[in-house]
Amino acid sequence: MQNTLLDTKLVINKIESGFEVYLNHVLLLRHTKDHPILFVGRGEEKIDMYRGNFDIQDYVIERIPLKYAEMNENNNECTIDFSNGDSGEVLLNLSMKIEKGRLKMDYTKKDVRINRFWLRIAANPDEKIYGCGEQLSYFNLRGKNFPLWTSEPGVGRNKNTYVTWQADVKDKAGGDYYNTNFPQPTYVSSQKYYCHSETTAYADFDFRHPEFHELQIWEVPKSLVFETAETYIELVEKISNLFGKQPELPxxxxxxxxxxxxxxxxxxxxxxxxxxxxxxxxxxxxxxxxxxxxxxxxxxxxxxxxxxxxxxxxxxxxxxxxxxxxxxxxxxxxNPYVAIEGDLYKEAEEKGYLALDNQGEIYLVDFGEFYCGVVDxxxxxxxxxxxxxxxxxxxxxxxxxxxxxxxxxxxxxxxxxxxxxxxxxxxxxxxxxxxxxxxxxxxxxxxxxxxxxxxxxxxxxxxxxxxxxxxxxxxxxxxxxxxxxxxxxxxxxxxxxxxxxxxxxxxxxxxxxxxxxxxxxxxxxxxxxxxxxxxxxxxxxxxxxxxxxxxxxxxxxxxxxxxxxxxxxxxxxxxxxxxxxxGIPVQRPLFMHYEKDETAYDLKYQYLYGEDLLVAPVHQEKQSKWEVYLPEDKWVHLWSGQEYSGGYAAVEAPIGYPPVFYRKDSKWKELFLKVSNI
Amino acid sequence: MQNTLLDTKLVINKIESGFEVYLNHVLLLRHTKDHPILFVGRGEEKIDMYRGNFDIQDYVIERIPLKYAEMNENNNECTIDFSNGDSGEVLLNLSMKIEKGRLKMDYTKKDVRINRFWLRIAANPDEKIYGCGEQLSYFNLRGKNFPLWTSEPGVGRNKNTYVTWQADVKDKAGGDYYNTNFPQPTYVSSQKYYCHSETTAYADFDFRHPEFHELQIWEVPKSLVFETAETYIELVEKISNLFGKQPELPxxxxxxxxxxxxxxxxxxxxxxxxxxxxxxxxxxxxxxxxxxxxxxxxxxxxxxxxxxxxxxxxxxxxxxxxxxxxxxxxxxxxNPYVAIEGDLYKEAEEKGYLALDNQGEIYLVDFGEFYCGVVDxxxxxxxxxxxxxxxxxxxxxxxxxxxxxxxxxxxxxxxxxxxxxxxxxxxxxxxxxxxxxxxxxxxxxxxxxxxxxxxxxxxxxxxxxxxxxxxxxxxxxxxxxxxxxxxxxxxxxxxxxxxxxxxxxxxxxxxxxxxxxxxxxxxxxxxxxxxxxxxxxxxxxxxxxxxxxxxxxxxxxxxxxxxxxxxxxxxxxxxxxxxxxxGIPVQRPLFMHYEKDETAYDLKYQYLYGEDLLVAPVHQEKQSKWEVYLPEDKWVHLWSGQEYSGGYAAVEAPIGYPPVFYRKDSKWKELFLKVSNI
The missing domain is CATH 3.20.20.80 (Glycosidases)
Structure with a gap:
């Protein structure tokens, strides 16, 4: 049985003891009693901060699978009541509709004690995942989980290095692959859709499972938003429509x-x-x-x-x-803090603009041998x-x-x-x-x-x-x-x-x-x-x-x-x-313009600078040559003028001559030639 | 309402939406709908072994609180059916009885898919916990959790030390506070009871919570055994009755x-x-x-x-x-392995005495640059x-x-x-x-x-x-x-x-x-x-x-x-x-003979050697004095003959003269004097 809502893009199929949700042919949810997509529960977290580095532990008291789904459709909306028992209490309600071309899934918890939420989005084993804010160790996020909590990014960020170890021992500051100043509960799939969660709670997106992505959020999120596109260019445009556009630079x-x-x-x-x-x-x-x-x-x-x-x-x-x-x-x-010794602190203190502790006193944050107030x-x-x-x-x-x-x-x-x-x-x-x-x-x-x-x-x-x-x-x-x-x-x-x-x-x-x-x-x-x-x-x-x-x-x-x-x-x-x-980024992954190139999806240390330049920075010391991957096209090495087609190539890369290539057919060719003569 | 079974030691009280279990006035369980003692669920573990060092990760899919308990009593046994829903399916059965003076709690799972079990034992905030096998970093285990899985104990065992870091980086071998060759799912409480779990599955006993101890076991254990005693001496005797006595030394x-x-x-x-x-x-x-x-x-x-x-x-x-x-x-x-180069290996191979891999071939274990068969x-x-x-x-x-x-x-x-x-x-x-x-x-x-x-x-x-x-x-x-x-x-x-x-x-x-x-x-x-x-x-x-x-x-x-x-x-x-x-150990904690001494419960680097000697080994370098804690008694410093009563004392401890004291009233005094003259 097939249920098609007003907007033809959303297809919800009833299947035995469950349902499937497709958005423009992309399977997003597949729920059955034995393989539920939703889990809710309660946890007690322990969060310690030391100078912007967080130690976060969770004790999950309950994690209840919501096996039973009862669906109702009216107008443009499909709502589903989820419960654990056959005729048990409804613990969560999901309502889906298309709004401005986006699939919006709204969630409502029916038990106030729920403070943990896990949702499984359908995945393919060979799917790639990108985004989740500014990630420094991984670009394709598949195979790892990513706690999403803004923090210091860590000094070293790899437990095997001496610097990380010392930073951990001396300052609890070593960090790990996922630590970032800029996390965001938004990912982009190589199935050409994005998924964004409307929440500011602690979250942990887990891309380790072959059959699903599990999004953990420490509240029931207001909603999740999905949108698909035909190309990655179109997809990032849609993403920037959702979050707003950046101004131009001066x-x-x-x-x-x-x-x-x-x-x-x-x-x-x-x-x-x-x-x-x-x-x-x-x-x-x-x-x-x-x-x-x-x-x-x-x-x-x-x-x-x-x-x-x-x-x-x-x-x-x-x-x-x-x-x-x-x-x-x-x-x-x-920055958003004022040091205790300064007159701005005094002014903010007098006016009551600083955040307080639970005793009603000004909360002083340790920034490393000095203390500041937090402007509220x-x-x-x-x-x-x-x-x-x-x-x-x-x-x-x-x-x-x-x-x-x-x-x-x-x-x-x-x-x-x-x-x-x-x-x-x-x-x-x-x-x-x-x-x-x-x-x-x-x-x-x-x-x-x-x-x-x-x-x-x-x-x-x-x-x-x-x-x-x-x-x-x-x-x-x-x-x-x-x-x-x-x-x-x-x-x-x-x-x-x-x-x-x-x-x-x-x-x-x-x-x-x-x-x-x-x-x-x-x-x-x-x-x-x-x-x-x-x-x-x-x-x-x-x-x-x-x-x-x-x-x-x-x-x-x-x-x-x-x-x-x-x-x-x-x-x-x-x-x-x-x-x-x-909203098309200045620095772009190779697959954004070469969608069919499978290698392009796993490159994280080279980029397209716009459509017409390919940059592969030398990031190791004492190199005079550098290996570059070029997607199938006509490429010209900026410094030597040598032409390349697709595949791996080792180029001369002495200091001063970073591996950069331009597309032979670029309309900017003259400009690039000018650059090459500098 | 009070239900007293035949053996008067076990008291089971029905309380609102739950029950309490006392064993000789020790509260062991207190279950209510809102604070259930039992949780069951399913997990998928990932266990990697590298030369006896294990990396164990668990993905807990479900953790269901068993809120509803229905009690039945007949003869000497009390059985309780646990379920999650009000009139829901029974997921677990607990049956309690006194056997040879011990409280035996037998567990039966009613859903074959259950492979995770969590039980909360009632705790006092100031209770101390000991045991869990041979623990090298902690003696009082309160405040920490202890995974119980026999393994290499780790080289360094403290992430802050250089040796641990290097052992981790080079051999995955650094270990942590809980790693031990000899774990055991048995603990002793300062409420003078022991608790033993009949299981060989992976377990993790968590003593971090003020109001309960949470025992996690990766199966539904056959049973848990509890016994109380009036003194610690009596308690260790009872423990050795359960596990058997060690022979004397030659x-x-x-x-x-x-x-x-x-x-x-x-x-x-x-x-x-x-x-x-x-x-x-x-x-x-x-x-x-x-x-x-x-x-x-x-x-x-x-x-x-x-x-x-x-x-x-x-x-x-x-x-x-x-x-x-x-x-x-x-x-x-x-040891229990035979190296591949040896004739014992050949013999075992011919006779089919070696454990196999899932292809039916002999399973070779890497012991660090050489390989062995496991005698089955x-x-x-x-x-x-x-x-x-x-x-x-x-x-x-x-x-x-x-x-x-x-x-x-x-x-x-x-x-x-x-x-x-x-x-x-x-x-x-x-x-x-x-x-x-x-x-x-x-x-x-x-x-x-x-x-x-x-x-x-x-x-x-x-x-x-x-x-x-x-x-x-x-x-x-x-x-x-x-x-x-x-x-x-x-x-x-x-x-x-x-x-x-x-x-x-x-x-x-x-x-x-x-x-x-x-x-x-x-x-x-x-x-x-x-x-x-x-x-x-x-x-x-x-x-x-x-x-x-x-x-x-x-x-x-x-x-x-x-x-x-x-x-x-x-x-x-x-x-x-x-x-x-x-079954009274040769080396004993001070509280075993000085139960009222509160300090004695937290000492882990000194011991009573029998009842009459107190030994406080110098375990730091370049020490000529050493601080010792003496429980209230008459103590004589072995080397100087100086007498002490209770409290902290700093004694001379040059090399060759470890801080040892004997009880002044000991019947072995003559022998100790002989030792002191060596």
Whole structure:
């Protein structure tokens, strides 16, 4: 028996002791009494946070299969009552309908004690899965489970490395393959559908089973949304329709690299002079410590009191317009916390804008040898106040961009103004933080002129975030936490509507003996030239990290990379525009344009930069050749002009010549030839 | 309403929507609809073994609370039908009765698909828990969960140490706090009852909850047995009545140390000569490599073909009686596997005595660069054959003792003669292995003359094992895997009927840069003198381990310790006798004799050696003083004669003078004074 609802796309078949749900021929659910798709229950979690690293344990008290499904259809809606016993109490109700071309599954729990939910989506054994936010270790997520909880991403992120082990032992900070600043309960299947869960609760999506994907959520989610498409391009467009489109980048971003410099006005001037003398194209200087700094055992940290620090940056008010006139913007830094020593903290305290503990006192969060208050974004007045801080202290001061850092540290036992359990607000926080930035910039009339870049994210961040950055990579060659990890990060976030990505050139975290080499910095700049924004970082321990101006060779190397970046700008701009209009990411997996190429689905360390460039960054040290996979097409190696068709190829890849190919038939060919001559 | 069964000790109260079960005033179960005690369900486990180290993952598909209990009483039995729904299908039946003074709870599953079982036993928040086999990291188990699965105990056993990390990275062998060769689903509560589960399935006993202990078992267990007592002494007696009594040790064991020596006849003679010249009391030499050796990357390994290796030990047949005449016994080594290169393997293969894989081929187990067959102890003929090997090749050859090593490596996918799933036989294996040894010795009429020592164990090993040894400690000072760990191991196994314990003097495992120091060896010998058997070990890498005869000072130190051991023998013998008669362990926790002393319940690194000696081994390096806790009594420090009453005391503890105290009123006072003058 076949039941077709008004919209012909949804087909619900009754089968023996169950039902099947197809959306445009994709089997999504197949429920029978003996193989139920839904389980509900109760759990008691234990969540410990140490400086943004979470230890989360669950004790599942009950996990009840909902074997019995009773279906009702009326109008455009199909509702199903689920129970465990034959004529037992209904524990959950599912209602399905098509809304704006999407299948919406709404869930209602019938027993208030239920706080765990598991749903099995039908799977094929050879299906691939992508997305779930910004994933740093895996791009195809099949074969693993992914806890979805915004947190520090971990230092090392692989229990077999020395750095991870030391980070775990000393700071509980080693992390694992799934830790990310930006998780999201949204995945994309190689069956060309996406599935998004409307929830901010802790979730764990398990893609290990051959026959089903099991989505675990620590509440009954309001709804799940599915949509299918004919192509991946169409699919990402649909995803961006759901989450909102990202704005375009300011024009000035394409003018060169943003140099991460700290230490005060004089140092900035000296470094600028040196860089310009080497022929470097510079669009901005980014001075995190514009608001002051402090030294901790971790390295150089900031003051976290968001206003110009005159002692650190004398005459900055005069320098900013002066630099701007010379085409160099000034960028700063802010995050959603205020340090206890600062006057912003005092102001927020007086006005009651800080989140509280369960004793009614201000909740102080340990950020590593200093303490901060959490601005309570569930309090409208606090949001307005913080937006005002951004507008007055930053935008009006002449700051044209900033790192909008953090967002992952909301403790689960904090008491918030809106009265909602902090466990439910934790994942929501990054998007609220993005929205503060977005609104401050919009209200100042500066959208399209200011760029802020974020590492934290969650559902909805897409529309409020002008640029992602890949977070705090280690200054090394490891796959899970070094240069390489940025690539799956860009690809996975691109699959779910965040199509603008870049990273700290050279990486950031230098701990436990890890020091940044000249070679790493140079390889990282090469990759940076083929992303929509170039920005260097000194690292947390600048003295342990090779800096771009440490010798003439690296100065010239970076200068050349900025020339490549600037020359490529018309092409890059067209990609950014496409992302803002249609949600097609700038960095794309190969299968997005070569759907029939089976190999393309498992590549995570190379990408298409738009449709016409293929980039395979050298992510291992001491390489002069590099193996690249090319899908079936006509490809030209950017530097040698040699032509290739599909398959694996080993190309020369000395420093300065990253493996990049363009499509021979590209309309941008002339531009690419120009680049190849730099 | 109160229901009292025939035996007045068991009281079952009906309460609203449930019941309570008291055994001699101890509340064991309290079930209500909203707080059910039983959960059943289904799980799919994934078990990977790598050289005796197991990675065990469970996917719990269903965990159903059995909320509804319907009680029936007839004669001496109370049976309860449990279901999930109000008038739902009965999923489990529990029947309770008193049998030989014990409460026996029998469980019957009513749905064949059930393979997971969780039972909550009522707990007090301040209750302490002991036992669960031989536990090396914890003695009081409250606050942790303990997976119960016989395995390698781990190298390092603490994720924070370098050795553990390296062992994990290189060999998956780091282990954790709960890993043990000898687990057992039996615990002792400070409410003075024991609880034993009749099962060999994987289990995990969780003592983290304030209001209940949750016993997880991967089958519905046949039964649980409970018994209470007025005192801990009475309780351990009752436990040994359940599991059987251990035999006494041979007289010759008290004659001195058993020296672990390898390398052949000549080396043995030389070492003996040197030791005797230093005044050492020697009861035996223990030559693991009597059957040949091999060198692997791990270190010195053995040949695993259980017969005299004449090349390695020329004239051993003549030497054994010669040494024996001089009061020095010869000890060997065997385990339940046969190496593929040996003739025993060939014989077993021909006779069909080796366990198979699911293709019908002989299952070869990787023991670290060499492969062995598993003698199938579910095959009666194979058992008889292996007993014959022991009798002919060892006992008849004149061997008076051996390490009966291993027993933990039964792979879970091996096919056994009895047709039982290897997952159910895995935990049973150590006891089967013990029984082989026991029967070989009994049948040879050598019980009480031969001693074999085992590291692996499980329920029932008590009666078949003449002596435990603490397994393969690392040659270091770590709490979880060094000298210290042996003490909770002795105490916990003593609580469940294994009252004879000793360890490798000096430890065994030297890996990842870990080397045995002279000081460690000396401190370990000091502890050994206050255990019922002294035995040294060369270590897996003898060249990286300080040896007893490496210098004159250590020779003399060990010699003095053996004199203490021999002088103390009458006392020790009385303790061993008590263990064999009444199951009271030789090494006892302080609370066993000082029940009212609250501090005594949490001490794990000191012990009562019988009722009259208190031993607090120095388990840290570079100590000359040591802090000891003394329960309220009159204590005399063995070396200084200084008197103490209860409380903490810091005593002088230079090398050679371990912190030992005797009870001033002891009838053994004269003997102790003699010891104090050595």
């Amino acid at each position: 024009e000035w971003v394409y003018d060169g690299v943003i140099l991460g410099i700290q230490g005060g006005t004089e140092i900035v001037e000296k470094k600028l002079e040196k860089a310009l003398a080497a022929g470097m194209k510079i669009s901005g200087v980014w001075c995190q410590d514009w608001q002051g700094k402090r030294i901790t055992s971790f390295g150089k940290r900031l003051m976290w009191n968001w206003k110009w620090n005159e002692e650190e940056y004398p005459e900055l008010d005069k320098k900013i317009p002066e630099w701007k006139e010379n085409g160099i913007r000034f960028l700063g830094y802010i 974004f569930t309090n409208e007045e606090a949001c307005e106040w913080y937006k005002q801080v951004i507008k007055e202290n930053m935008i009006d001061f002449g700051i044209d961009g900033w790192m909008a850092d953090f967002g992952e540290y909301l403790p689960t036992d904090v008491v918030l103004k809106n009265g909602v359990d902090a466990r439910m607000m934790h994942n929501a926080w990054p998007t609220m933080w993005a929205k503060i930035n977005y609104e401050a910039v919009s209200e100042a009339g500066k959208l399209g002129e200011v760029v802020y870049f974020m590492r934290a994210g969650y559902t909805g961040v897409q529309k409020y975030c002008t640029m992602l950055w890949g977070g705090d990579q280690s200054v090394d060659w490891t796959l899970d936490d070094g240069l390489a990890s940025v690539i799956p990060a860009a690809l996975s976030s691109g699959m779910i509507g965040c199509g603008l990505h870049h990273s700290d050139i050279g990486g950031y975290t230098s701990l436990h003996g890890n020091k940044r080499s000249k070679e790493l910095l140079m390889r990282w700049s090469e990759m940076g030239a083929f992303t929509p924004m170039m920005r260097t970082h000194e690292g947390n321990r600048p003295d342990d990290c090779f800096q771009f101006d440490d010798d003439q060779e690296s100065l010239e190397h970076l200068a050349r990379m900025t020339n490549i970046f600037v020359t490529l700008a018309p092409y890059t701009k067209s990609l950014v525009k496409l992302n803002s209009e249609r | 007289e010759w064991v008290y004659d001195g140390v058993i020296l672990g020596i390898q390398g052949g006849t000549e080396i043995v003679e030389k070492k003996l000569e040197k030791a005797l010249a230093a005044g050492m009391k020697i009861s035996g030499v223990w030559c693991q490599d009597w059957q040949g050796k091999r060198i692997t990357s791990f270190g010195k390994r053995l040949m695993w073909n259980w017969k005299w290796n004449e090349e390695e030990y020329p004239e051993l047949d003549k030497k054994i009686p010669e040494w024996k005449e001089n009061g020095i016994r010869f000890l060997g080594y065997i 102890f579910t095959n009666e003929e194979a058992c008889e054959w292996y007993k014959q090997v022991i009798k002919e090749n060892m006992i008849d050859f004149g061997i008076d003792g051996w390490m009966a090593d291993f027993g933990e490596y039964l792979p879970t996918d091996v096919v056994l003669k009895n047709g039982v799933d290897a997952r159910m036989m895995h935990n049973a294996w150590p006891t089967m292995w013990a029984k082989i040894n026991y029967e070989a010795v009994s049948e040879a009429g050598k019980l009480g003359e031969v001693v074999y020592f085992m590291r692996a164990g499980y329920t029932g090993v008590q009666k078949y094992c003449t002596m435990l040894w603490g397994g393969d400690q690392s040659v270091d000072w770590t709490l979880d895997d060094g000298l210290a760990s042996v003490i909770p191991a002795a105490l916990s196994s003593g609580m469940i009927g294994c009252g004879l314990h000793h360890s490798d003097i000096g430890g065994y495992t030297s890996l990842h840069g870990n080397k045995r120091s002279k000081e460690l060896l000396m401190r370990w010998s000091e502890m050994g003198a206050f255990t019922p058997m002294m035995r040294t070990h060369e270590g897996n890498r003898p060249d990286d381990c300080f040896q007893f005869d490496d210098d004159q000072e250590s020779l003399e130190h060990l010699a003095r310790m053996t004199n203490i051991f021999v002088t103390l023998a009458p006392y020790t013998k009385s303790l061993v006798k008590l263990n064999s008669e009444r």
